[in-house]
Every structure is written in C-alpha cells, then in structure tokens.
Amino acid sequence: MKKGVNIWRDENGIPHVDTDNVADMFWGQGYAHAKDRGMQMLLMRILGQGRAAELLSGDDETLKVDMFFRKMNWHGNLENNVEALGDSAKQYLNAYCDGANAVLLKKCPWEFKLMGYSPEPWTPDDSLMISRMVGYLTLAQSQAEVERLLVEFVQADVSMEKLEDLFPGILGGLDIDLIKKVKLEERVVLPSTLWDVAVPRMMASNNWAIAGSRTASGKPIVAGDPHLEVDRLPNIWAELVLKTNDRYMVGASMPGAPGILIGRTPDLAWAVTYSFLDGVDSWVEKCDKGKYYSEDGDQWIPFNQRQEVIKRKKKSPEVVTFYENQHGVLDGDPNKEGLYLATRWSASESGATSMTSLFRLWDMKTVDEGMDVIGQVETGWNFVFAAPNGDIGYQMTGLVPRRREGISGFVPLPGWKKENDWQGYLDHTELPRVKNPDKGYFATANNDLNKYGTASPINIAMGAYRADRIGQLIELKDNITVADICEMHFDVYSLQAEYFMEILRPLLPDTPNGDILRSWDLNYDLESKGAFLFEEFYKELYLEVFGRTGFGDGVVEFLREETGVFIDFYDNFDKVLLSEDSPWFEGRTREEVFQEVAANALDVETKTWHDVQQFMMSNILFGNKLPAIFGFDKGPIPAIGNRATVHQGQIYRSGGRDTTFMPGLRTATDLASDDYFSVIIGGPSDRRFSKWYTSDVENWLNGNYKLLSLDPGQKKFKF
Numbered sequence: 001m002k003k004g005v006n007i008w009r010d011e012n013g014i015p016h017v018d019t020d021n022v023a024d025m026f027w028g029q030g031y032a033h034a035k036d037r038g039m040q041m042l043l044m045r046i047l048g049q050g051r052a053a054e055l056l057s058g059d060d061e062t063l064k065v066d067m068f069f070r071k072m073n074w075h076g077n078l079e080n081n082v083e084a085l086g087d088s089a090k091q092y093l094n095a096y097c098d099g100a101n102a103v104l105l106k107k108c109p110w111e112f113k114l115m116g117y118s119p120e121p122w123t124p125d126d127s128l129m130i131s132r133m134v135g136y137l138t139l140a141q142s143q144a145e146v147e148r149l150l151v152e153f154v155q156a157d158v159s160m161e162k163l164e165d166l167f168p169g170i171l172g173g174l175d176i177d178l179i180k181k182v183k184l185e186e187r188v189v190l191p192s193t194l195w196d197v198a199v200p201r202m203m204a205s206n207n208w209a210i211a212g213s214r215t216a217s218g219k220p221i222v223a224g225d226p227h228l229e230v231d232r233l234p235n236i237w238a239e240l241v242l243k244t245n246d247r248y249m250v251g252a253s254m255p256g257a258p259g260i261l262i263g264r265t266p267d268l269a270w271a272v273t274y275s276f277l278d279g280v281d282s283w284v285e286k287c288d289k290g291k292y293y294s295e296d297g298d299q300w301i302p303f304n305q306r307q308e309v310i311k312r313k314k315k316s317p318e319v320v321t322f323y324e325n326q327h328g329v330l331d332g333d334p335n336k337e338g339l340y341l342a343t344r345w346s347a348s349e350s351g352a353t354s355m356t357s358l359f360r361l362w363d364m365k366t367v368d369e370g371m372d373v374i375g376q377v378e379t380g381w382n383f384v385f386a387a388p389n390g391d392i393g394y395q396m397t398g399l400v401p402r403r404r405e406g407i408s409g410f411v412p413l414p415g416w417k418k419e420n421d422w423q424g425y426l427d428h429t430e431l432p433r434v435k436n437p438d439k440g441y442f443a444t445a446n447n448d449l450n451k452y453g454t455a456s457p458i459n460i461a462m463g464a465y466r467a468d469r470i471g472q473l474i475e476l477k478d479n480i481t482v483a484d485i486c487e488m489h490f491d492v493y494s495l496q497a498e499y500f501m502e503i504l505r506p507l508l509p510d511t512p513n514g515d516i517l518r519s520w521d522l523n524y525d526l527e528s529k530g531a532f533l534f535e536e537f538y539k540e541l542y543l544e545v546f547g548r549t550g551f552g553d554g555v556v557e558f559l560r561e562e563t564g565v566f567i568d569f570y571d572n573f574d575k576v577l578l579s580e581d582s583p584w585f586e587g588r589t590r591e592e593v594f595q596e597v598a599a600n601a602l603d604v605e606t607k608t609w610h611d612v613q614q615f616m617m618s619n620i621l622f623g624n625k626l627p628a629i630f631g632f633d634k635g636p637i638p639a640i641g642n643r644a645t646v647h648q649g650q651i652y653r654s655g656g657r658d659t660t661f662m663p664g665l666r667t668a669t670d671l672a673s674d675d676y677f678s679v680i681i682g683g684p685s686d687r688r689f690s691k692w693y694t695s696d697v698e699n700w701l702n703g704n705y706k707l708l709s710l711d712p713g714q715k716k717f718k719f
Helices: 022-048 060-072 079-084 087-104 110-114 124-155 160-166 176-180 352-363 367-374 465-476 482-488 495-507 512-518 529-551 553-562 570-578 590-601 697-702
Strands: 006-009 015-019 202-210 221-228 238-244 247-253 262-264 269-274 280-288 291-294 299-302 304-312 315-325 328-331 338-345 381-386 392-396 433-435 441-444 614-619 634-638 650-654 657-663 665-670 676-680
Touching (some): 006 022, 022 060, 022 087, 022 110, 022 124, 022 238, 060 315, 079 352, 124 160, 124 352, 202 269, 202 392, 202 465, 221 262, 221 482, 247 665, 262 665, 280 328, 352 367, 367 392, 381 441, 482 665, 495 570, 495 590, 512 529, 529 590, 634 697, 676 697
Parallel strands (some): 015 238
Antiparallel strands (some): 202 221, 202 441, 221 657, 221 665, 238 247, 247 262, 280 338, 291 299, 315 328, 381 392, 614 634
C-alpha cells in the first residue's frame, strides 16, 4: 500500500479511500478497483483490444467477437487523447493506473493464471478505451442497429406508407431505389455471437432530481437506478467512498476508469441515464477496385486500409483488413463493385474531454458548473444535478453531428455527395437542458427530451411511460423523503398496460382468462396472472400487426426473441398499435385487430408473472460452465416489473443467450445531509470465494438500502 493512502472496508464491504491529496485518492481508487474487480477489468481490456481469441479461446465464435472489436478500433487512436488531457487530469489518470498496477502486477487473478495469461501494466490508454466501450455498447450501438434495420425493412419491400407510420418525421432523404441496391454484410435479423461474452449490456435507466419545495427536508433529492444487465456476476458498478481531508466523493464507479459516474460530493449530487441521442450515421458508398466515388472532383479515392492480425489460441492467426474513409468503416469489400454502407460513431475517437470532465466533478460547487462541465462529455447521457442551495438541473451530453437541413441522421445518404457530410458538432448549450423547472422536479427515463433543447438530437427513443409514472408518483406526495424514493424504485404499475387496456378491456372474451385480465390492477408483481396474460396478448398483437401483414412472422419472432429492437424502441411500435387508424391494420379497425388477437392469445394455460420471470446470475468468465455446487452462479432469482414500469424487469434473449435489463444499482441522496443510500445486485468483489461476492443480492431483492456512511467512528474492516 502506498504511504499516505489508507483503504478499508465498511460493514457492507464498500472500500473507503482516505488520503491527504487528490492524486493519492485516485491512486487508491485504482488499487481498490484492481483488488476487488481485477478480473473484470482485465477481461474488459482483453475484449476491447480484440484479444479474446488469443488469450481466452481460439474458437470461431470468439474470433467473431474479436473481429467486432477490431472493427470498432477502440484500442486505436488513443495516444492523442492521453496527450490532450490537462495536467491535473493526466496526473490523476496516471495515479489511478499506478494504483491498479500495484495490485495487478503483483498478484494476477487466479482465473487468468489458469489460462496462462500474465497481464501487462494497466495504462491510461486502457481507461480511455473502457470509456469508449461503455459509451457505445448497446447504447449508441442500438441506434446503429435500428438504422440498419430500416435498410432491411426497405429491402424487404415494406411500403413507404408503413415506414412513415413507424418512423414519423425522420425519413428525410430516404431513396428507396438506392437503399434496395445496397449490399449488406451484417444483418440485424441474423444471429450474433457478440453477446455470448462478458461485455456489459446497458440500456435503460431512470434518474430524477426533486427540488426542496417538494421534500420534507427542504433540500433537493437526487435518485438514480440505471437499468442494465443484472444476470452477470460481478455487477457492472463498483461502489466507493473517496476522501481527502474534509472533502469526499461517494457513489458508483466503473472498474477500469477513475472517477464516480453516479454519486455526490458535499456540494453536488448527480445521476445518469442514457440519452438515445443519434451520434451514429451511415452513408452509401459507391465502390469498385478498392476505391469509393466522390462527386467532388468526379474522382475515385482509395480507402484507407487498416490491417489487423488476430492471434488465436492453438490456431493460426487471422488477418483482417478494414476499409475506412471519412464516413467510418465500410461494411463490405470495396474490391467487389457495388454499393455498401460506411458507418461512423461521433465519439469513436473520444476520451480526453470526457475524462477531464469527470475528474472536474470533484471540484464542482454548483449546478451551473456541473451542467457546463459535464456537458462536455463526448458520449450520450442524461445527467440530473442538485445542490444544497436548492438548485436542480438537467443536461444532455454527447457529440451530436450537425447535419444539413431536413436530415435527421436516421437514413443512410449517398456518401459521394459532400452536402451529406457532417458539418461539425452541436454545442452542449444547444442540447436539451433545464435548470429549476417550474414543476419542482425533472425525471428522465430514456424518453424523448428534444423539447428541452434548441436542437433535436434524438430520432428514436424509449417510451415516456416510466418518466411519466415517476412524475405521477412525485406529484402524489408532499414532503418527499429518501424512504419515498426507495419505495418508488419498486413501483411496478404500467402506464403502457393502462393505455392498451383502455382499448382492450371491453373487447375481452367472456372466459376465465378474459375475466382475469379484465380485473387486472396493471401491476407486474410476482403473483400477478394478469401481467402474464397481458404479455401473451401484447406478443400476439406484434405478430399479427407487424408479422403477418408486415415483416413476416419469422422476422418478428426473431426480433422479439433474439434482439433488443422491441425492447429498446417499443415506443414507435406502440404508437402504431395504439393509433385509431394505421396502414399496418390492413383495412381493419384497431378494435377488430385487438379483439381477434385477444381471442387467440388468451387461449393459454394461466401462469403467474413469477412463473415466467426468473433469471440466473452467471459468472462472467465461468458462467454455466461449472457445477452449481461451486457457487460461481446464483439463482434462479425472480424479477418484478416489465419494460415500461419504473422498476424495469426485462428478460429476453440476444445473440443466443439470456439477458436482462433491470435496476442493477439503486441510489438516493438528500442534500440536507451527507447520507448516500444505495443497493446493488451483486457485491463489491468479483472474487468467488470472497464474502463480498454476492453480499448485496438479498438486500436488492428485499429493498434494504445500505448507507455509504462518512462517519469516521464506524466499524472498519481490513481491505
């Protein structure tokens, strides 16, 4: 342990780092991360570098995973970002890496010893790469997938009338004939192997800030519960208490990266959700003989070629060539004449600015400072803030491209026309942002927040059901407390079901199952039979409307069972289903469709939500590979809620494996004191034989929040 750094555990196993200066504090964070989550850090780095086939398994499936990460190239173009860090940020990041290496280079996790892998030193490049991975995977990536899905719908001859009904207002520039000629190398509706690995999936989240005018203490309250994949061990989040002298920062961090992403200091509290801003665009490139065409000068320009050598365990290396231009990476071989898509993510070379902003949170004193500093973060998030002086605020972050008038970024445009290129990026003050809203609170839940900005960075988002429900619950109470927030985290009433049931209830058949659904209280609790029956109806409605008269049953089944498309973007599909008239109804009335579907869907054996809503927590390295007696996996665990409830509870398959979106972390803090309450599903450590491996799971299930206390006299345990 470094002199001047004191690290200890509280009664919940949470590491506390006590130092005399900020650099040593981040050294302590690196040390704590490496000791508690060293396996997780190293595995993330191996995947991000595209070295899983070299170090873990040389099979063909792992090779495909490496090819994805090599294509994204998050491990490249990092040196410039490190150099662009300010002096303080560079000092802190280097200190974090030194702390991590004090553990990793001394004692390699035994799992990697079994594989014959000795880790290289952790570097600033590695932390910047992790920040890129976290900002893209399943987040920005979801935008790329739904834009690619649009291409597939066009090529499947879905009519323009139906496309405009499904994607209203964002199809500017769509050239049907051109898109039909594009050659797709990767298709959304084909299975993917990417997610059969330990990469964390993050998607939906809630956060809200409540002004003191609505709280019992008279000071603001900040709450957050990021919804992420909870069926993996360890948890994505690592909780910490960081202190220097009389200042502290407490909350949840991401192993491998310094700083606190959800938490507070004495002066400022913050929580974060994903914003669904569109920072991913594709262009149609006209290719031949390794070149792409440009109208500017009527010329054919060679692609930049990036060659990657992927080593494979016990097999010969694989050499892969990626073709790149100003529009990103080409999906295809330009040596074969044709039209292909090139795709670019606006934050693909990000890092320095985001890292600097997160470090600066340590010094921020006001909501205004927090909004302006965090507004510089290059990846897409929704941050809410609150300060003891009573201010609350909201700021969207991310590099949003400026596009020409009438172009949303949702539709692939001809790459040979210069007018279709990005024209710089929006300033953070143009993005959605609010300070001290009149209603006395602000909540985000991955919903469309464009109305709060001078620009409209969101093309397609999740529904407003969760955000609206949070607002309802806040307005139902006076003198709100942290205890009220914890209760709200477990709310399973569905506004989505309410809207559908208003139409469906009078159309239900006079059968036992019809009677159960008719009297359902719209809550997704474990004993609910109505929740099960409504989901049977909802699934069958998708098949009827979008399958049999649209994409085809097989495509809808695949999108529902093996992708996150209906999980992420159900709002667009719901608006079609709830509309009084739609071309998707094929000349029938909405009521006729609902009634026909209900008669078929409800002819099933009745089950409870508990019967169908369970998941296993699997170790990210050994999950489902060892006998249950060894205890690497935990479960089955029942899950309340569904896609549209405040307590989200989604279980589905993606890339051939089960996955989940649920509140893996719940937090609440009242600015009237320094108290910070939280609970995670998992525990502080990724060590299977540590008492802290799953120490918080029962608390998570039962709603028992722990206090991340700053009391210097509390009982301390050896770290």
